[in-house]
Amino acid sequence: MKNKYIDLIDQTYYFPQEEFTLDDEKLQFHGIDLMKLIEEYGAPLKFTYLPQISNNIKKAKHWFEKALDKHNYKGNYNYCYCTKSSHFEHILNEALKNDIHIETSSAFDIDIVNNLINQGKITENNYIICNGFKRDKYIANIGNLINGGHDKCIPIIDNYEELDLLTDAIDKDFQVGIRIASEEEPKFEFYTSRLGIGYKNIVPFYEREIKDNDKVTLKMLHFFINTGIRDTSYYWNELVKCLKVYIQLRKICPTVDSLNIGGGFPIKNSLAFNYDYEYMVDEIIYQIKVACDDAGVPVPNIFTEFGSFTVGESGGAIYEVLYQKQQNDREKWNMINSSFITTLPDTWAISKRFIMLAVNRWKDEYERVLLGGLTCDSDDYYNSEQNMAAIYLPKFNKNKPLYIGFFNTGAYQETIGGFGGLQHCLIPTPKHVLIDRDENGQITTKLFAEQQKAEDMLAILGYK
Template sequence: MEKQNENNKHFMFGGCNTVELAERYGTPLYVLSKEKIQERCKEIRETFLQKYENTKAAYASKAFLTMAMCRIIESEGLGLDVVSGGEIYTAVQAGFPMEKTMFHGNNKSFEELYLAVEHGVGRIIVDNLLELEMLQQIAKEQGKKVDVLFRVTPGVEGKTHAYIVTGQKDSKFGIPLQPEIIESAVKQTMESPYIKLKGFHFHIGSQLFENDSYTDATQVLVNLMKHLKDHLEFITEELNTGGGFGIKYVDEAPRPLGYFTDAIMETIKDACEKVGLEVPTIIIEPGRWIVGEAGITLYRIGTVKEIPDVRTYASVDGGLPDNPRPALYNAKYDAVVANKIDEEKDQIVTIAGKCCESGDILIWDLQAPQIQTGDLLAVLSTGAYNFSMASNYNRLPRPAVVLVDQGKAEIMVQRETYGDLLSREQMPNSLRR
């Protein structure tokens, strides 16, 4: 959290006075710090890409994606992990180098795969055998050879919320590691003139703080690499170990990136040496870790309701539609009263959203100064999975997104209007007046 402004005692973010941002752009308002994003990208370069040979990093764009974000990631020298036709289209429109993109997803449509091949997506992460069949058909039709990785489920569970665990055996993601299944899939690619299997991908889960699940999964994949070399003479060129590195929301103690990447690299080097394999190119895909703490959301306090001997509710002008994570995952957030950053926190208040849902609570029991109608609340660490998961529930327009950098602010995404809510609607002829 940045220091207060000495003159007016307001919360500063990215060198900007958040009270002035709210007055200028309205609320709710997403605010992203370019500097904080760049700091994380620099850490990736210094502690991973420059420290180890044959390494790559791709930003997991599902955490937060706009055309402007594509430009930032490109300027930082990272690749881009996309998971839908919409994310591919965004990258294309931003002019992102498509050879540096990786396309994920457990149920890619024919149209999405066609779009990916057409635009030269660098790696398609094949999640199942039906997808492999569709991809061969598309590559043949377009006369191209497509580089792929197989996503596999290593049977390792990350220690996190059940909804964001992905690497366990019982998962909707990935090709099971039963020999008859994985060997058959590898053989198909080895015999295909249209598909080039470069290696494998796994993802354990999100918001992880220990490295043992990464090292366990890496060891499983080395065993797979050895098995396929011995039985099929298949050489693994790339291993993508995913992302999921945890960040701070309230009182978590995040690890530095090197805690994870050093353990992964040491494990892969030692394991490969023991079985006589060359170390493949290692890829990581952080998303939340890059953008999560780089974002805040500004809200205006409306109704303040005190229930004697129970609690005090302070309602804001947003909530579930712009941040569904508390309702979806029971996610925890911290916040500050931006216009009272210097005042004593002598009140406990629950921050409620404005939707017609009892579950629309952003923060339970926040320690805060005396809150009044009109105060400005800044919820911290909202850069990941807030804008990207936002909806129009209760017909609320989605907030604007502002990029701040060294005291300057620029719009990344315009605020939706009521007109935007109706822009795709059409009245059936039978109901026209």
């Protein structure tokens, strides 16, 4: 009878996979011995596998270069990383090794950019695409960046007033983009994105405010879909509408030579994940070229802003199951030694699912369980996998510690969770480990941050 955890995984998914393998009964992630990591640093812990950032950037660049070549596309491709996905220095350092550009969302982002410029990691050749709703400090920081000589800083106009604010803050000629306020999916709570300018209003706005403004040049049209780049009729319909606006603009504005197809690629959230990245890139390039050729206008240079795709698959979290509570005839609660609300807030806020696997004891029998966090909040739980209506793990045994891992958690979780700050019920932020490879390909680890201490929280709360 096949009733072991390894049998369940093998029957449910194709296993092993590129990043997940097994050594005896211990899970390996990109060749990293996770039990060895636990033995060295303990649990709970967060980790970042830095090489995966570069791996994903290189993959995307390859897909786009292949599509441009296949379709004899005359524009170029520019990979941007949206810093809001993870602002940490080690993330930016790794990403910037790959000849990329940066997309910002707020005033303090520009302070990070200035820091990287001072270190020589961002140069005048790097585009800085400034998105988001802009007021006072953000406008001032953008102005200072451009006034300081960074001509490839392109603020994206989000509303009608921003152009005047930027003009007042910038002492020289500068380039801008315009963000399209795309229509949201039919099931969304509202009809049109709160960000950007409506499709029908973009050309009139250009003619009224930019066309005869000697100081401002329109460089880019920015197209963003909140649900990301997916093979759905909704996405293709919005892309077609965007291309119509680009073609209209290009016919009257020869300086608009770039199209930013914002909205990211999905990342792997299940061992059954299936997404044809190469097909999607090929089809996007093909659709843009056909539309432009039919209209007799030059194709635009392509910009993408990949945040989760860049950094998401580099991250992971490991917990220990502390105790099992039998609450009724059917429900067994495995209590972890941390909190989902604080360490993986998207599981609580938007019911996001990550890849979840046992780290050890794969040859033990399995059982159906629910996972509970340490806070006293009834919402601090995790109860189903993406492709199963429940969670199955090796049977709890108080004499045999069980560790579980959540993978591809590298985007947004630290910033949304308030890294280094107060946590719900004062559950401490876990320690964070950086994992890299040396010039010989050997795995190296470094402790980035210790687990939060009581005195850290007391100081924030004013007790010290």
